[in-house]
Amino acid sequence: MASKAQNSFLTFEKHDEVGVIWMDLPGEEWNKISIDTEAQFREVMQQIEANTELKASVLISRKKGFMAGADIEKFLQMKPGESKATAQAGHAMLRDLEDSKKPCVAAIHGACMGGGLEISLACAGRVASNHSSTMMALPEVKLGLLPGLGGTYRLPKLVGVQNALSIILTGRNVYAFPALKMGLVDELVFQPKLLDAAIKLARKLAAGQFRRKIKVPLASKILESNPLTRGIIFSQATKMMLRQTNGNYPAPYKILEAVKYGLSHTREQAAEKETELFDQLLQSPEAFQLINIFFAMNALRKNPMKELARPVKTLGVLGAGLMGEGIAEVTVQNGTDILLKDLQEPxxxxxxxxxxxxxxxxxxxxxxTKADAETIINKVHTTTTYEGFHKADVIIEAVFEDINIKHKVLKETEATLRKDCVFASNTSALPITKIAEASSRPETVIGMHYFSPVPKMPLLEIVVTGKTADWVTATALEVGVKQGKTCIVVKDGPGFYTTRILAPFINEALLLMQEGADPLQMDKAMKKFGFPVGPITLIDEVGIDVGAHINKGDLEAFFNKRGAKSSNLLNKLAEAGFKGRKNRKGFLQYDEKTGKKLRGKVNEEALRFIESRGSKTFTDSEIQDRLSLIMINEAVYCLQDGILKEPRDGDIGAVFGLGFPPFLGGPFRYSDSEGAKTIVDKMAQLEKEIGSRFKPADLLVELAEKGKKFY
Structure with a gap:
């Protein structure tokens, strides 16, 4: 027997003395919790309470995942204070669920995120499938928020304070087996057995035959149970947060406040505190920017040209270095066969x-499983020849950044490929149009600019020329989406988008050093601004030789035409054998054995290559303005020149490719929040004091004059 709620989100079935509640939000890929769904939950729970034949219930999903969490779009539409009433209603609903005399068991398969996990925490028990897609998380911190339905006080009591903080402060995914190990779920089963196992656990709970084993280690339990020693945990967590965020993100501190409060107050008081802090964060500028990034990122993880994409069963990778290996790794795990070619067997x-x-x-x-791993690795076929490449649907070339080498490889490869095979070059700066000049079918040539290390960096910059066919772009996008990448499509040009806006940023850092700026101060100033690393550390990490190579030719000539002042410091250092961290010879000092950066140590030998170095001192804000504004201005030039289709792509490219501070939203959203006039006035002053490289882009000036924004 089954009954449905008004809009069929919840379907109720009776399995003897256990009521099974199926979640299936109409017209949506995922279940979400909102004001409407909360009302239906309460209605169904009341039906269960009133039914004398029922002793327990199970909550389960008909979708590929349990629940994605709250409907963030609806929260954004709320006025200040409105979210508080919504959250209070949600807390009341979960208290009813938690206090029910008829215990409810959450049956979890797939993603159980945010509000979905908080609902499961209010249940009397949790059974999960042991499938690789099953994961649990409280990712609100990534949106500049905190869990708003009891996560900050229910999770610590279930898995311990330290486990809870590691989950809530990072927003990380907890997969099925680690979840069982820490006590986040009570049982794991194969997916087909999930409902039966949940019903069985519900009956045990109703009969008082189940007793949960607390899995918090004894030492942690002792440390966490005493308010004095517990204070050490929060003190250390606060210090760690300060080191990681430089105080730019308020959410982690509010999370610590909520968790600490929840441990020493009643459930109702903890709920009130959590609701108050959630509402504060929701109104913060940081949350506004992070939520917009979240929506933009989700949009760019879909292929708007999917209907034009051609199937890719086999993908060839040319070059088995760090980039080629990474590309092969992220591709083979989605079931694609890999042909990995290199000149060297080792x-x-x-x-x-x-x-x-x-x-x-x-x-x-x-x-x-190990069987899964063996199936995956057997799809990687290595070769030193082009044998079998006639099977390839897409080739990604990841050889050295030299136009002559790339031309040679392209000609060799085309001789063995089908005419409908896509040829993609993984290059960070060489124009794809120039690479395609060596091709007999330039319409099949495209750029796929990956970032290092490929498995960790989320961005993929797809570069199209005037001749690239739409189906080729669509196919490259589909490859990127299946690799789990956030993809932006940009037009060809010197440095494309990301390298083009990074080049003046790095160049300005070198010019600042030439004027006398302290490299360590520059790094600290830009970390305070919100970048994950400063420009000097970045140069050493990327490689001085790589930076010098990229800056030669097209990019340097392009910027010089606009009156830029190019530093030749990287070229001189590269010629002298300085490569940065990889050979322990960079602007900073490194431990010879471990390669780790020595804190607060500058390599004076590298600084000696700076000709006629000045002695000027700079404030942090002067450094931040010069480095951030020159990058922002170049991003606007890219939009003005048609390299970018829209500001959203530029913001996502800068945030996920170059580490532009996420809480500032990217170059375009940052410009909007500061005001185009403010940006233009600062740049006009710098142009007057320093030179024409700070001349604001015409588009930026136009927005300033009209009082308009990019968004």
């Missing part, structure tokens, strides 16, 4: 071994 063997080690880490955490 490089191929090492690349395949490294991919296997990554898979074995997943086996160790039980994210996949």
């Amino acid at each position: 490089a191929l063997a090492q690349a395949k071994k490294n991919i296997w080690l990554v898979l074995m880490k997943k086996v160790k955490t039980r994210a996949i």
Whole structure:
């Protein structure tokens, strides 16, 4: 027997003395919690309470995941204070669920995120499938928020304070087996057995036959139970947050406040505190920017040209270095066959071994089985020839950044490929149009600019020329989406988008050093601004030789035409054998054995290459203005020149490709929040004091004059 609520989000079935509540939000890919769904939850729970034949219930989903969480779009539409009433209603609903005399069990398969996990925490028990897609998280911190339905006080009591903080402060995913180990779920079963197992646990709970085993280690339990020693945990967490965020993100501090409060107050008081802090964060500028990034990122993880994309069963990768190996790793895990070619057998063997080690880490955490890992690795076929490349649907070339080498590889490859095979070049600066000049079918040539390390960096910059066919763009996008990348499509030009806006940023840092700026101060100032690393550390990490190579030719000539003042410091250092961190010879000092950066140590030998170095001192704000504004202005030029289709792509590219501070929203949203006039006035002053490289882009001036915004 089944009955449905008004809009069929919840379907109720009776299984003997257990009521099964199926969640299936109409017209949506995921279940979400909102004002409407809260009302239906309460209605169904009241039906269960009133039914004398029922002793327990199970909450389960008909979708591929349990629940995605709250409907953030609806929260954004609320006026200050409105979210408070909504959250209070949600807390009341979950208190009813938690206090029910008829225990409810959450049956979890797939993603159980945010409000979805908080609903499950209010249940009397949790059974999860041991499938690799099953994961639990409280990701609100990534949106500049905190869990708003009891997560800050229910999770610590279930899994311990330290486990809870590691989940809430990072927003990380907890997969099925680690969730069982820490006590976040009570039982794991194969997916087909999920409902039966949940019903069985519900009956045990109703009969008083289930007793939960607390899995918090004894030492942690002792540390967390005493208010004095517990204070040490919060003190250390606060220090860690300050180091990681430089105080730019308010959410982690509010989370710590909520968790600490919840441990020493009643459930009702903790709920009131959590609601108050959630409402404060929702109105913050940081949350506004982070939520907009979240929506933009989700949009760019879909392929708007999917109907034009051609199937990709086999993908060839040319070059088994760090980039080629990374591209192969993220592609093979979605079921695609890989042809990995290199001139050297040892490089191929090492690349395949490294991919296997990554898979074995997943086996160790039980994210996949060993049989899964073996199936995946057997799809990586290594070769020193072009044998079998006629099967490839897409080729991604990841060889050295040299136009002559790329031309040679392209000509060799085309001789063995089908005419409908896409040829993609992984290059950070060489114009795709120039690379395509060596092709007999330039319409199939495209750029796919990955960022290092490929498995960790979320962005993929797809570069199209005037001749690139739409189906080729669509196919490259589909490859990127399946690799789990956030994809932006940009037009070809010197440095495309990301490298083009990074180049003046790095160049300005070098010019600042030439004027006398302290490299360590520059790094600290830009970390305070919100970048993950400063420009000097970045140069050393990327490689002085790589930076010098990229800056030569097209990019340097392009900027010089606009009156830029180019520093030749990287070229001189590269010629002298300075490569940065990789050979322990950079602007900073490194431990010879470990390669770790020595804190607060500048390599004076590198600074000696700066000719006629000045002695000027700078404030942090002067450094921040010069470095941030020159990058922002170049981003506007890219939009003005048609390299970017829209500001959203520029913001996502800068945030996920270059580490532009997420809480500032990206170059375009930052300009909007500061005001175009403010940006233009600052740049006009810098142009007057320093030179024409700070001349604001015409588009920026136009917006300032009209009082308009990019969004």
